[in-house]
Amino acid sequence: MRIAIASGKGGTGKTTVAASLARMVSARREDVTYLDCDVEEPNGHLFLRPDWDEVTPVHVPVPEVDAGTCTGCGECRAICQYRAISIIKRRVLLFPELCHGCGGCVRVCPVGAIREVGREVGEVRRGMSGALHHVQGLLHVGEAMSPPVIRAARAAVTGDGVVLIDAPPGTSCPVITAIRDTDFVLLVTEPTPFGLHDLALALDMVQALGIPHAVVVNRHDTDNDTARRFCAGRGVEILTEIPDDRAVAEAYARGMLPVERFREYRTLFSILWARIMVRGAGEVVA
Amino acid sequence: MKEIVILSGKGGTGKTSLVGAFAALARGAVLADCDVDAADLHLLLQPTIRQTHLFRGGKQAAVRAPACTGCGTCLEVCRFGAVRRVAPEREGVRFVAAVDPVACEGCGVCAWFCPAEAIRFDEVVNGEWYESDTRFGTLVHARLGVAEENSGKLVSAVRNRARAIAEATGAELVLVDGSPGIGCPVIASIAGADLVLVVTEPTLSGEHDLERVLALTRHFGIRTMVCVNKADLHPEMAARIEARADRDGYAFAGTLPYDAVVTGAQKEGLTLPEYSDGAFVEGVRTLWARVLEYAHKDGTGGMGGARVASSSAS
Numbered sequence: 001m002r003i004a005i006a007s008g009k010g011g012t013g014k015t016t017v018a019a020s021l022a023r024m025v026s027a028r029r030e031d032v033t034y035l036d037c038d039v040e041e042p043n044g045h046l047f048l049r050p051d052w053d054e055v056t057p058v059h060v061p062v063p064e065v066d067a068g069t070c071t072g073c074g075e076c077r078a079i080c081q082y083r084a085i086s087i088i089k090r091r092v093l094l095f096p097e098l099c100h101g102c103g104g105c106v107r108v109c110p111v112g113a114i115r116e117v118g119r120e121v122g123e124v125r126r127g128m129s130g131a132l133h134h135v136q137g138l139l140h141v142g143e144a145m146s147p148p149v150i151r152a153a154r155a156a157v158t159g160d161g162v163v164l165i166d167a168p169p170g171t172s173c174p175v176i177t178a179i180r181d182t183d184f185v186l187l188v189t190e191p192t193p194f195g196l197h198d199l200a201l202a203l204d205m206v207q208a209l210g211i212p213h214a215v216v217v218n219r220h221d222t223d224n225d226t227a228r229r230f231c232a233g234r235g236v237e238i239l240t241e242i243p244d245d246r247a248v249a250e251a252y253a254r255g256m257l258p259v260e261r262f263r264e265y266r267t268l269f270s271i272l273w274a275r276i277m278v279r280g281a282g283e284v285v286a
Numbered sequence: 287m288k289e290i291v292i293l294s295g296k297g298g299t300g301k302t303s304l305v306g307a308f309a310a311l312a313r314g315a316v317l318a319d320c321d322v323d324a325a326d327l328h329l330l331l332q333p334t335i336r337q338t339h340l341f342r343g344g345k346q347a348a349v350r351a352p353a354c355t356g357c358g359t360c361l362e363v364c365r366f367g368a369v370r371r372v373a374p375e376r377e378g379v380r381f382v383a384a385v386d387p388v389a390c391e392g393c394g395v396c397a398w399f400c401p402a403e404a405i406r407f408d409e410v411v412n413g414e415w416y417e418s419d420t421r422f423g424t425l426v427h428a429r430l431g432v433a434e435e436n437s438g439k440l441v442s443a444v445r446n447r448a449r450a451i452a453e454a455t456g457a458e459l460v461l462v463d464g465s466p467g468i469g470c471p472v473i474a475s476i477a478g479a480d481l482v483l484v485v486t487e488p489t490l491s492g493e494h495d496l497e498r499v500l501a502l503t504r505h506f507g508i509r510t511m512v513c514v515n516k517a518d519l520h521p522e523m524a525a526r527i528e529a530r531a532d533r534d535g536y537a538f539a540g541t542l543p544y545d546a547v548v549t550g551a552q553k554e555g556l557t558l559p560e561y562s563d564g565a566f567v568e569g570v571r572t573l574w575a576r577v578l579e580y581a582h583k584d585g586t587g588g589m590g591g592a593r594v595a596s597s598s599a600s
Binding site: 007008009010011012015040041043046047079081082100101102103104107108139141142143144145146168169170171172173174176180192193194197198201204205208209246249250252253254255 | 294295296297298299302323324326329344345363365366388389391392393394395398399430432433434435437438465466467468469470471472473474487488489490491494495498501502505506519520523544549552553555
């Protein structure tokens with residue numbers, strides 16, 4: 001069962017929710033993986049502190065041209081949609097950081113002068129934190145395209161255990177890559193105009209993808225029912241409300257999860273987990 | 287003309303609230319919201335849209351089912367798993383191909399190699415961008431379509447327009463609200479800018495993400511300042527971030543406390559200086575004065591030491 005935790009707006013508490021659930025659920029079962037797909041800025045390891053066992057580089061295929069064979073005909077430049085190939089005085093000039101790895105140039109070359117080589121754009125780390133499996137994708141600084149690293153991180157998790165995916169913020173290709181083909185998406189928001197505006201975009205996104213979903217409201221304050229009204233209006237269920245609590249924010253600043261510090265949050269996240277299981281998989285928690 | 291980009295690495299550090307405040311203090315700057323994935327600045331500035339432009343960031347493949355012979359070439363050549371088989375509505379073919387627009391990367395390889403020329407490969411609209419009037423000057427902003435790609439190109443479109451407006455009107459400042467992270471839209475929002483201000487917070491995540499943003503601006507050789515919001519959440523860490531910025535050669539713009547006034551202003555749809563004249567806003571004024579002074583100071587400080595690399599990535 002793959003559950004993605006996403007948000008639209010950054011800083012709403014995605015990692016707090018994903019890591020708290022991972023910590024709680026891994027105390028009960030052995031097959032839980034926390035999968036950090038926020039590969040531009042992964043943070044889960046700061047809270048879960050895994051021991052890394054394995055680091056695997058992520059490569060994307062990019063062309064390499066054999067200058068001796070190349071005739072400078074320009075077919076490769078013509079097929080490339082990403083402006084990664086240019087031809088100057090019948091010599092090919094490559095811009096590998098613009099390449100999406102579609103392989104079109106290799107196929108189209110009439111003289112077989114192009115082969116593909118791997119260019120490293122990031123890495124996937126695997127480790128354990130107690131009984132919890134931890135997998136993290138990490139984009140190298142200066143690289144623009146995170147989806148290949150997200151795909152590699154997702155591919156590193158096998159089996160049918162529970163996978164909690166910490167998704168990147170936003171609503172475009174990185175998030176889509178992280179949440180596609182998951183069983184359930186939990187959208188974390190905060191009851192502010194920015195939070196709800198971005199939640200609306202995130203809801204459009206999960207609805208376009210057709211994935212079952214529900215909302216967690218973080219930094220809830222009892223006088224403020226804007227999130228409730230918003231979710232009622234959109235017909236989406238709120239699974240839990242996490243109170244606006246300065247003690248939680250201060251613990252978070254120091255790398256501590258609320259489920260580690262405060263008993264009441266263990267109860268809150270247990271209930272949240274039971275609700276996710278019922279809605280996401282029709283499975284009742286043991 | 288100076289272009290200042292506000293970034294954060296981590297989301298939720300208060301970047302957009304500060305950009306709104308700076309817009310109010312700067313008066314007459316051209317504003318650009320380059321957080322095109324989840325743009326929020328307009329909620330503070332309530333723009334009146336003057337012009338709407340369609341954004342065409344790339345092409346997309348689409349199979350013309352009646353022309354498809356079910357040969358399977360497109361399935362074989364697509365690297366992105368975007369082509370699937372669907373049942374044909376006519377006799378004589380095993381299946382017809384269909385392209386999933388969300389998975390399609392817009393490479394066009396399927397269309398190029400389709401022997402029946404049954405795949406269209408046309409420009410698609412990925413979003414819109416706008417030129418608007420606000421009470422503090424022109425705002426260029428955008429909306430990326432749901433589940434769309436090419437956010438980097440849309441960021442470039444927004445920035446280019448904002449700069450062109452500044453040049454045409456003689457505005458001295460372009461103020462850019464960037465997106466979180468360090469990937470494609472962030473790189474597109476900082477390339478060639480005069481100054482980046484990173485807004486961080488004293489949390490383990492904030493500190494970790496700051497390091498990666500600083501490595502990015504260093505990689506592209508862009509002068510960078512650092513400020514810490516919500517500093518009293520963890521004062522020792524706020525001090526540590528400041529000390530490290532000093533040590534590594536970044537100008538430190540200041541600290542701001544955790545203050546409910548930020549959310550209060552947001553709920554009213556106001557920028558901070560319009561909403562309050564309390565201590566927090568005084569702090570913002572001081573911080574903004576330092577940023578402006580630094581932006582106009584010549585020199586190569588703020589590059590984060592000597593490791594300045596040039597790069598052609600965009």
